[in-house]
Amino acid sequence: MAAVGLAACTDSGSEQEPAPTQQTQGVSPFTGLRAAPGPVLAVKIDNVPPARPHTGLGAADIVYVEQVEGGQTRMLAVLSSRLPAELGPVRSARESDLELLAQFGRPALAYSGAQSKLRPLITAAPLYALPPGEAPGAYFRGSDRPAPHNLYVRPGRLLAEAPRAEKASDIGFRFGSAPEGGRNAAEETVRYPAARFSFNWSPGVKRWLVSMDGTAASTTDGGRSSAATVVIQHVTVRTSQFQDRSGSVSPYTESVGSGTALVLRDGKAYDARWSRNGKESGTEFTTPSGDRLNFARGPVWVLLTGR
Numbered sequence: 212m213a214a215v216g217l218a219a220c221t222d223s224g225s226e227q228e229p230a231p232t233q234q235t236q237g238v239s240p241f242t243g244l245r246a247a248p249g250p251v252l253a254v255k256i257d258n259v260p261p262a263r264p265h266t267g268l269g270a271a272d273i274v275y276v277e278q279v280e281g282g283q284t285r286m287l288a289v290l291s292s293r294l295p296a297e298l299g300p301v302r303s304a305r306e307s308d309l310e311l312l313a314q315f316g317r318p319a320l321a322y323s324g325a326q327s328k329l330r331p332l333i334t335a336a337p338l339y340a341l342p343p344g345e346a347p348g349a350y351f352r353g354s355d356r357p358a359p360h361n362l363y364v365r366p367g368r369l370l371a372e373a374p375r376a377e378k379a380s381d382i383g384f385r386f387g388s389a390p391e392g393g394r395n396a397a398e399e400t401v402r403y404p405a406a407r408f409s410f411n412w413s414p415g416v417k418r419w420l421v422s423m424d425g426t427a428a429s430t431t432d433g434g435r436s437s438a439a440t441v442v443i444q445h446v447t448v449r450t451s452q453f454q455d456r457s458g459s460v461s462p463y464t465e466s467v468g469s470g471t472a473l474v475l476r477d478g479k480a481y482d483a484r485w486s487r488n489g490k491e492s493g494t495e496f497t498t499p500s501g502d503r504l505n506f507a508r509g510p511v512w513v514l515l516t517g518r
Contacts, residue, residue: 239272239291239292239379240379240380240381240382240384241272241273241289241291241292241379241382241384241511242272242273242292242386242439242508242509242510242511243384243386243387243506243507243508243509244292244508244509246291246292246293246379247292248291248378248379249291249292249293249294249378249379250291250318250319250370250373250376250377250378250379251289251290251291251315251316251318251319251376251377251378251379252289252290252291252294252318252319252320252321252366252369252370252376253287253288253289253290253308253312253315253318253319253320253321253338254287254288254290254298254299254301254320254321254322254364254366255285255286255287255301255302255303255304255305255308255320255321255322255323256268256285256286256287256288256298256299256300256301256302257285257299257300257301257302257359257360258276258283258284258285258286258406258423259283259360260424261356261357261360262300262302262356262360263423263426263428264428264429264430264431265299265300265428265430265431265436266295266297266298266299266300266363266430266431266432267295267296267297267298267299267366267430267432267433268286268288268298268430268433268436269295269430269432269433269434269436269510270290270292270293270294270295270298270433271288271289271290271510272289272290272291272292272379272510272511273288273289273510273511273512273513274286274287274288274289274438274510274511274512274513275287275288275289275311275512275513275514275515276401276408276512276513276514276515276516277305277307277308277311277464277515278403278404278448278462278464278515278516278517279305279461279462280459280460280461280462281404281405281459282403282404282405282406283403283405283406284403284406284408285302285305287308287311287312289315289318290366291378291379292379294366294367294370295366295432296365296367296432297363297364297365297366297432298321298363298364298365298366299353299362299363299364300353300356300359300360300361300362300363301321301322301323301350301362301363301364302322302323302359302362303322303323303324303325303326304320304322304324304325304329304333305325305329305451305453305461305463306329306332306451306452306453306461306463307451307462307463307464307465307466308320308322309332309333309336309338310465310466310467310490311464311466312336312338313336313337313490313491314382314383314487314490314491314492314493314494315377315379315380315382316337316377316380317337317338317339317375317376317377318338318339318376318377319338319339319341319369319370319372319373319376320333320338320339320340320341321341321342321349321364321366321369322340322342323342323343323359323362324342324343324344325342326453326461328452328453329453339372339373339375339376341369341372341373343362345372346368346369346372348368349364349365349366349368349369349371349372350362350363350364350365351363351365381493382493382494383487383492383493383494383495383496384493384494384496384506384511385496385503385504385505385506386505386506386507386508387505388505389476389477389479389481389505389507390481390498390502390504390505392481392498393479393480393481394479394480395478395479396412396475396478396479396480397411397412397478398410398411398412399441399443399473399475399480401443401514401516403516406423406424407423407424407425408421408422408423408514409421409422409423409425410422410438410441410475410512412475412478413437414478416437417439417477417507418437418438418439418509419437419438419439419440419441419475419512420435420436420437421435421436421437421438421512437510438509438510438511438512439476439506439507439508439509439510439511440474440475440476440506440507440509440510440511440512441474441475441476441511441512441514442472442473442474442475442483442485442496442506442511442512442513442514443472443473443474443475443514443516444470444472444485444494444513444514444515444516445470445471445472445516445517446464446465446466446468446470446515446516446517447464447465447468447470447517448462448463448464448465448515448516448517449462449463449465450462450463451463464515466487466494466515467487467488467489467490467492468486468487469484469485469486469487470484470485471483471484471485472484472485472496474496474504474506476506476507477507481498481504482498482499483496483497483498483499483504484496484497484498484499485497
């Protein structure tokens with residue numbers, strides 16, 4: 212494998228709990244774990260079967276899953292607490308990414324490119340857009356799989372091209388004790404038109420182990436993919452004004468608004484509500500009674516899926 216990540220980028224559940232809330236100095240607002248404040252880097256990740264296993268994904272604070280053409284999915288990995296040596300495979304951006312990323316202030320975005328009509332919107336968005344043409348020294352092609360599933364980014368080099376990228380700040384997540392209630396949940400599955408994600412609770416590592424299309428998901432540099440909290444967020448997925456190269460219409464995932472969600476933590480599933488008032492606002496998750504719903508400390512996976 213041409214892309215080799217840092218040994219520190221594991222998916223284990225061994226992190227020590229920090230001070231009580233993510234507002235404490237030195238605690239990540241994305242994971243609730245101790246972390247030095249760092250700039251936000253978002254990377255668009257390929258997720259069709261030929262793109263797996265991924266590299267560096269275990270270093271992400273947040274992993275968003277979004278629907279793309281043909282009912283397949285891509286991921287948007289958000290990093291700030293730590294960086295892998297390499298991350299990928301990297302693929303092209305979509306219009307939905309711009310709305311989703313606006314809550315992070317002005318982050319850096321790594322992506323392989325975009326449809327020509329979308330490029331002006333990316334240029335106008337509040338982010339540092341850094342495809343290979345803008346930061347050629349930060350990308351490389353691996354030799355273990357065919358293009359287009361072999362493009363990787365070196366996050367450290369990419370962030371050097373965006374020295375003013377905004378540091379991690381509050382996007383609405385809260386971390387702490389589990390709410391009352393919930394139901395025992397050993398496994399939950401989320402289905403997209405042409406993709407499937409399953410999350411199995413592991414008491415041993417205190418994480419939700421990720422499977423994709425019925426196969427255990429792993430990374431080349433960190434073992435089994437996992438999350439401390441999984442959010443299944445029911446959103447509106449509609450058609451957009453853009454198409455891919457084959458003429459398929461790109462879906463648009465609306466991340467502003469409100470709706471229902473299912474939050475998985477500590478081997479239980481909790482019914483929830485989500486609300487995001489505007490593009491610059493974070494997303495709040497609450498219990499049915501209206502109290503803020505705490506996440507478990509650690510990486511968060513958010514699956515944006517149609518109602």
